[in-house]
Amino acid sequence: MSLDTVVEDIRDEARARADEIRADAEAQAEEITEEAEAEAEAIREERQREVEATIEQEREQKLSSAKLEAKQARLEARRDVLQDVRDAVEDELASLEGERREDLTRTLLEAASTEFDEDDDVSVYGRADDAALLEDLAEEFGYEHAGERDCLGGVVVESETSRVRVNNTFDSLLEDVWEDNLREISDRLFEAQ
Template identity: 75%
Template sequence: MSLDTVVEDIREEAHARAEDIRSEGETRAEEIESAAEEDAEEIVATAEREVEREIEQLREQRLSSAKLEAKQKRLEARRDVLGEVREQVEDELAALEGETREELTRDLLEAASDEFDADDDVSVYGRPDDQELIESILADYDGYEYAGEYDCLGGVVVESEQSRVRVNNTFDSVLEDVWEDNLREISNRLFEQ
């Protein structure tokens, strides 16, 4: 065997070995590329699911926030309407005149007088515009006298030093009790759904 033949054999073997290595490298590169593409597709799919989930969460949060804001606006509007209704009632109570005002004032004084003993000196306070009315009603009560003004819509505040009792039977106090006791019903009637 000649040296040329040996060199040629080594060259062919080297080419064959190089071809095998190149072929294995290409196969391995294709496997790595394929695995990388699968990983990339999974990463993209996971990212898409995560983005969709975040979008849904954000949508739910915004929707919830919008619903809460709408509910607060409705409640504010209801409070405003209830406030206006209350003011109208107060205005109507303050504007009561004649027999109706006298009858209500008399009833409130009578109810308050149950808290005092017969021999008590009783002071009665009322709205400045009602002084004459109260004084005329007090003519029927022994030991009762008009003692001055009380800032209210009407009615009376009655007190006695001896009994150490003070009874607030003003239109305001009665309205407050009635309003609190019936607020739900008033609201339901105003805002029937």
């Protein structure tokens, strides 16, 4: 075998080995590329799921916030309506006249009088516009009309000797009735909703 043949065999063998190494390298490169592409696709899909989850969470938060605002607006409207009703009742009480006012005031004074002894010095207070009525009623009960109180009507009756004060004003009675019946009032006003 000649030297040229040996050199040629070595070259062929080297070329074959180089082709084999190149093919392995290309296969590895292809495998690495496929793995990288698969990993990139997985990362892209994960990011897309995260973005969709974030969007859904933000949508839910905005929806929840909008519902809360709507509920607060409804409650505020209800409070306004209830306040309007209360104001109308107060106006109605303040505008009572004649026998109706006299009967109610007498009834309130009678109820208060049960708290006092016969020998107590009792003072009666009430609305300035009711001064004449209160003077007459106080005299009927043997009490003294002692002045004004800022109220819608009714009486505040007190005695320093027994240290008792009874607030039987329209305002205090309205407050008690209002508090005791607020749920029912609200239900009646808003039952259609």
